[in-house]
Structure formats: structure tokens, C-alpha cells
Amino acid sequence: MTPETERTLELDSKYHAPLYRRLKICLVKGSGTRVWDSEGREYLDCVAGIAVNNVGHCHPKVVEAIRRQAGEFIHCSNLYYIEPQARLAQKLVEMLPREIEKVFFCNSGTEAVEAALKLARKASGKPGIIAMEGSFHGRTFGSLSVTGQEKYRLSFEPLVPGVKFVKFGDLQSLANALDDTIGAVILEPIQGEGGIVVPPQGYLQSVREFCDENGLLLIFDEIQTGMGRTGAFLASQRIGVVPDIVCMAKGLGGGFPIGVMAARGEVMDSFQPGDHASTFGGNPLACAAALAALEVLEEEKLVEKARETGRWAMQKMEKIKLTHPSQVTDVRGLGLMLGLQMASERIAQEVFDQCLKERILVNRTAGTVIRLVPPLSISRDELSRAFSCIEQGLSSIR
Numbered sequence: 001m002t003p004e005t006e007r008t009l010e011l012d013s014k015y016h017a018p019l020y021r022r023l024k025i026c027l028v029k030g031s032g033t034r035v036w037d038s039e040g041r042e043y044l045d046c047v048a049g050i051a052v053n054n055v056g057h058c059h060p061k062v063v064e065a066i067r068r069q070a071g072e073f074i075h076c077s078n079l080y081y082i083e084p085q086a087r088l089a090q091k092l093v094e095m096l097p098r099e100i101e102k103v104f105f106c107n108s109g110t111e112a113v114e115a116a117l118k119l120a121r122k123a124s125g126k127p128g129i130i131a132m133e134g135s136f137h138g139r140t141f142g143s144l145s146v147t148g149q150e151k152y153r154l155s156f157e158p159l160v161p162g163v164k165f166v167k168f169g170d171l172q173s174l175a176n177a178l179d180d181t182i183g184a185v186i187l188e189p190i191q192g193e194g195g196i197v198v199p200p201q202g203y204l205q206s207v208r209e210f211c212d213e214n215g216l217l218l219i220f221d222e223i224q225t226g227m228g229r230t231g232a233f234l235a236s237q238r239i240g241v242v243p244d245i246v247c248m249a250k251g252l253g254g255g256f257p258i259g260v261m262a263a264r265g266e267v268m269d270s271f272q273p274g275d276h277a278s279t280f281g282g283n284p285l286a287c288a289a290a291l292a293a294l295e296v297l298e299e300e301k302l303v304e305k306a307r308e309t310g311r312w313a314m315q316k317m318e319k320i321k322l323t324h325p326s327q328v329t330d331v332r333g334l335g336l337m338l339g340l341q342m343a344s345e346r347i348a349q350e351v352f353d354q355c356l357k358e359r360i361l362v363n364r365t366a367g368t369v370i371r372l373v374p375p376l377s378i379s380r381d382e383l384s385r386a387f388s389c390i391e392q393g394l395s396s397i398r
């Protein structure tokens with residue numbers, strides 16, 4: 001390790017809150033599907049900033065849009081009209097399902113969920129929410145309150161009251177939780193942090209019907225599944241179900257922080273001036289970055305690419321599972337949101353270590369799941385390299 005890198009590690013451990021379990025790697029540069037560390041080593045990136053760099057690292061169009069906008073105007077506040085914000089709002093509404101007519105901008109995933117929870121209360125007039133076991137919606141108090149994983153909640157209770165958790169993928173469990181305090185249901189169409197959990201076929205359709213029958217608002221958290229990740233702009237568009245409220249963030253800004261909470265027109269219109277706001281939300285720079293990222297998504301047909309490469313990848317993963325049945329117990333995913341369920345944490349760690357040795361970045365989530373969420377532009381050859389490496393890791397374990 002160079003003295004400069006050692007210095008970075010030292011400064012971090014001395015001055016930064018002890019919140020991250022970081023790998024001892026300092027990344028300094030990215031381009032497309034590749035990143036480089038401070039020692040000059042190149043990596044194939046199948047993490048993409050955790051499903052953020054969907055259009056690839058430092059896409060020239062995104063870089064240029066940020067440069068140009070930074071020279072014009074970086075921030076002015078929502079006391080005034082902001083031209084790139086208005087254009088981004090229009091662009092998003094055009095890409096979202098027809099029923100989703102209005103958007104609110106913020107700066108992250110958790111903020112998009114906070115906005116959705118407040119809107120759900122205001123629009124339904126009810127405080128209660130049904131959320132899913134195993135879900136992840138963020139780490140601020142509202143979003144944490146609907147996150148169905150003990151490990152994130154521990155030490156921070158009491159959280160926002162009125163949340164009931166039900167089994168993801170189980171309609172009976174949902175029906176049993178209904179009472180007259182409940183105004184909305186929130187879920188990820190495919191659970192991300194929870195381990196790439198795909199619900200049974202027809203489940204989201206049935207949840208939609210259940211919400212309609214009982215006058216509940218349906219909130220989809222597409223913070224990870226959105227922006228083309230699953231082979232449609234939203235996973236719910238691929239599955240064919242329209243929510244009342246939808247949250248996006250992660251990939252939306254081409255790597256730049258931005259979040260959005262979008263809703264049916266009549267639902268959003270239950271908000272009045274002052275009900276909610278964000279100082280930075282929808283600032284010129286973030287909106288210029290997102291507009292450029294959306295253009296790249298369309299021009300390079302990345303949504304279609306994610307769908308095709310994803311279909312091929314699932315077949316490869318099925319083969320890996322067949323070859324290593326005692327180690328790989330399940331493979332799951334849609335588009336380029338892929339997960340290999342390992343039989344133990346030790347196996348997942350071995351596979352992770354082997355990939356890192358070969359300079360392929362993958363992610364381990366929910367303890368035992370190897371998660372691949374690469375840039376949507378990744379080639380089959382590149383993904384093949386990652387899969388070979390995973391197999392090598394599996395073969396080396398006895």
C-alpha cells in the first residue's frame with residue numbers, strides 16, 4: 001500500500017464515524033464498467049455504487065451536463081422556478097406509468113420514502129401502514145420504521161408507530177393485518193438489501209387488487225429496482241402493476257445524488273404548500289445530471305440491454321446452481337439485479353474473496369447472498385468473467 005493510501009485509511013479511522021465496514025481499497029477513478037484504486041489496480045465493477053451507476057461510471061454525457069450546469073448555476077432554492085427541474089419533472093412523468101402525473105424531488109432514497117409516508121398519511125387520512133418483513137427502505141426514522149429487518153432497527157426504538165409487518169409474498173398475511181387504522185401498503189417489487197427476493201408470480205397484481213378493494217394507497221419503493229435495473233424503467237412496469245406512489249433514487253442521477261417521490265395526480269394534490277419541502281431537492285445540478293442520465297438510458301437502449309443481458313445471466317446462474325447444488329441453494333433476479341443464494345455465510349465470503357482477488361467487485365448482502373448489480377452496459381464477456389470467478393471460488397471450498 002502506498003503511503004498516500006495508508007494516510008487515507010488513517011484519517012478515516014481517526015476522523016470518520018465508525019459506521020462503515022470498508023474494504024481496504026481506496027477507489028479514485030471510474031469509467032464505464034471499470035474502476036481503479038489508488039494503487040493503480042483496475043477492477044470490473046459488478047456493484048456499481050450499489051445499483052447507482054446504471055449508465056456506467058463517469059459517462060461523458062453526464063460529466064458534460066454536470067460541468068455545463070455547474071458553470072451556470074449550482075443552487076438557488078425552491079423559492080424560485082428552476083428550469084432543469086421543470087424539464088426533469090416532465091421527462092420523468094413521460095417515462096413513468098400514465099397514471100403517475102406529479103413528482104417531488106429530494107436528495108436520497110430515504111428522503112423519497114419519508115415524502116411518500118407523509119403523502120400517504122395526508123392523502124388517506126389514516127396513520128397506519130403495512131410493510132414487509134425483510135424489507136429495506138432507508139435509515140431515517142420514518143423509512144426505518146417501515147424497514148422489516150431487526151438488525152437495522154435495534155437500538156433505535158421507539159420508531160414511528162402504526163406500522164404492521166407482514167410476510168413478503170404472502171397474501172393471507174397481508175389480509176390478516178388489515179384494520180381501519182391502515183391507509184397504505186409499502187413494498188419493494190423485488191427486495192434488494194433483503195437478498196434479491198422476487199415475490200411469487202401474480203403477487204403484486206393481487207396486492208394492487210387488495211389495495212383497491214380496501215381503499216388503500218399502494219407505495220412502491222423502486223429506489224433500487226428503478227432506472228432500468230430490471231429490464232424496464234420501473235420493475236413494476238415490467239411486472240405490469242401501477243402503484244399510487246413510487247419512490248426512486250440510486251441510479252436516477254447517473255451517480256449524482258437525487259431522489260424522487262412520484263404519485264397519481266389526485267394523490268399528490270392532497271399536499272399543500274408547506275406540507276413538505278427540501279432545501280436542496282431538485283437543485284439545478286442534480287436535475288441536469290438526471291436529465292443526462294435519462295438521455296443516456298434511452299440513447300444506449302440500456303433498459304433493453306439490462307433485459308437481454310439479464311435473461312442470459314439468469315441461465316448462467318442456473319447452471320452454476322446445478323453444478324454446485326450443495327453450495328448454491330438458489331439463484332434469483334430480474335434484469336441486472338441478480339442474487340446467488342449461498343448455503344452459508346462462509347461460502348459467500350469465500351466467493352466474495354475470490355472475486356476480489358481477481359479484481360472483480362461483487363457485493364454480499366443479507367449475509368449469504370452474492371449480489372450483482374453492475375452498470376447496465378456490462379457485456380456478456382465481462383459478466384462471464386465474474387461468473388467464472390464465482391465458480392472458481394465455489395470449487396476451491398471443501
Ligand SMILES: *Cc1c(COP(=O)(O)O)cnc(C)c1O
Nearest residue numbers: 108109110136137138192223224
Ligand atoms: C438504497 C435503498 C434505500 C435508501 O436509499 P438511501 O439513498 O441510502 O437513503 C431505500 N430503499 C431501497 C429499496 C434501497 O435499495
